Amino acid sequence: MALTFFARAAVCCALVAGAARAEAQTIALDVDQSAGYSSEDVAAVHTKLRTFGEVGPGIRFNVTGTWGRQSEESDAFAVAYPYTEHPIVLDAYVERTFLPAGRLFGVRLGRYRTPFGISSESDHAYVGFQRNPLIRYDDFFALSSTFFEEGADLVVGVPRASLEASVGAPGDVGEHTRPRGVDAVLRAQTVVGAFIVGASYIATRPHLAHADPAAGPVAAGALAVDEEEERAPAGERAAFGGIDVRWMRNGVQFRGEYIAGRPFDGARTHGGYADAIIHRPFMGPITAALRAERIAHTDAGIPVLTGERYTAGTRVRLPRGFFAHIEIVHSSAALAERGATAVDLGVSYSVRIE
Amino acid sequence: MSRRRALIVIAALWTASAALGSAHVETFDLRGTVRAGGRAEADAVVWLDAPTAVPPRAEKPAVLDQRNLNFFPRVLAVRVGTVVDVPNNDRVFHNVFSFHDGKRFDLGLYPVGTTRHVHFDTAGVSRVFCNIHPNMAAYVKAVDTPYFAVSDRDGRFAIAALREGTYTWHAWRPGRQDLTGSAVFNPGSVLDLQWR
Secondary structure, three states: OOOOHHHHHHHHHHHHHHHHOOOOOOEEEEEEEEEEEEOOOEEEEEEEEEEEEEEEOOEEEEEEEEEEEEOOOOOOOOOOOOOOOOOEEEEEEEEEEEOHHHOEEEEEEEEEEOOOOOOOHHHHHOOOOOOOOHHHOOOOOOOOOOOEEEEEEEEEEEOOEEEEEEEEEEOOOOOOOOOOOOEEEEEEEEEEOOEEEEEEEEEEOOOOOOOOHHHOOOOHHHHOOOOOOOOOOOOOOEEEEEEEEEEEEOOEEEEEEEEEEEOOOOEEEEEEEEEEEEOOHHHOOEEEEEEEEEEEEEEOOEEEEEEEEEEEEEEEEOHHHEEEEEEEEEEOHHHOOOOOEEEEEEEEEEEEEO | OOHHHHHHHHHHHHHHHHHHHHHOOOEEEEEEEEEEOOEEOOOOEEEEOOOOOOOOOOOOOEEOEEEOOEEEOOEEEEEOOEEEEEEEOOOOOEEEEEOOOOOOEEEEEEOOOOEEEEEEOOOEEEEEEEOOEEEEEEEEEEEOOOOEEEOOOOOEEEEEEEEOEEEEEEEEOOOOOOEEEEEEEOOOOEEEEEEO
16 A cells, blocks of 8 residues: 555554553444446446544544546546556545633644645535546646645634644555645635635645647547656746635535646646535435536646536435436536537445444 | 520521431432343433423533544433533544434534534434444433433443432333333342343
């Protein structure tokens, strides 16, 4: 398994402390299984195990392992998880949160998702979408939802306004990973009524390098180049800024992100998405999800990729831990390598063992 | 004070204390166990009908906590009229809702360190979920009586401050049919319940 020092340290801490205090603390295991088929001729199966609990008063641990197989490389069913040949560890961290006199102070150590924008696994994986936003897919010169940090994350403030800072090294999983180096992420977030507004900034190493801008706009699949060739030169840096907004009332959630930055020297990527996630009482077990999104990437001032995509989907909560997912995805020409419209069908099963 | 007046005051105090004494009704805790298939059953709600019970006062709020992507407790019993606090003690947002039976609500997204509230104003079972964490689930059972309890890990429960008398009892646990019956309870009574 691809475990680095920080992840190993977090796992060891969790296991040692967990064994020492197993009788006094609650430790749980979540098991998630999913399978899907897309009209793009992509099939996928995926397993996720997550163990979590408390290893001392207020000290929580979380370790997530995953393994998935995909018949073709695609972003279908790739939301929040990569597909790899071997089982891998995603999150592995310990954390503690303090709320003294209405203030908020939290610390997290280990490997955790890059705290940029709307980043938590649950925000991406369980709301009705089966594909990453374009701006969150690692093939598209932006920020991936499978970027991870190995280091320390601090959050300070009050519940309705907080600052978060993460310092560490990239610990990405999936096909495209950033080289080692120092990573810094800053995030500010505030809650005003039903609005949650955040701004994020990341300074990191590039995970992709130059495509061939002289070739002009290309299809998505053509952007993927050999792993050896796509590494950016040493010393090159990437930087992104983003804003995110969420609003929710009476079972209707609107949210969106806009991200812009430099994926590597001389290039610029910007784009975003807007989601509507609807789960009203009369809908019972059905959640409806709609997305409109756009991405644009230029290299040396030349447009390389510009595309839009529209998604309509639904997630249905079935008895006994099963969920069904149906999604219709319509892409603009530059993104439609396998056709303009795709239908993704998925089923998942989730159970908690305590 | 004359001796006659002093005697009148003493007699009045005596009469008053006797009246207070006769008004005092002894209460006791009804203890029991819940088993299912021969095993101790945790998280079963046991309650007694009390149609003449006084209406609920402004009681201390009950708490359905969210931490580590879990609800605590998994089964919460409250009296009808209770306001339940639902704090978020996780680093992530939660979206707590109940759409099926009992009280219907959707609390929306709210951050760590904040609390939302639900007024359980009708009797029934509310199945509570988080819309973005599929394994988070809890039950809130609202009962129209002050006499209720939830069984612990050993299947034991205790209903406090009961008065001697004949009661109709009920028991509920997730996924099972209610049990019900009638019995006379007095100090020392034990109520042992069994799901087959």
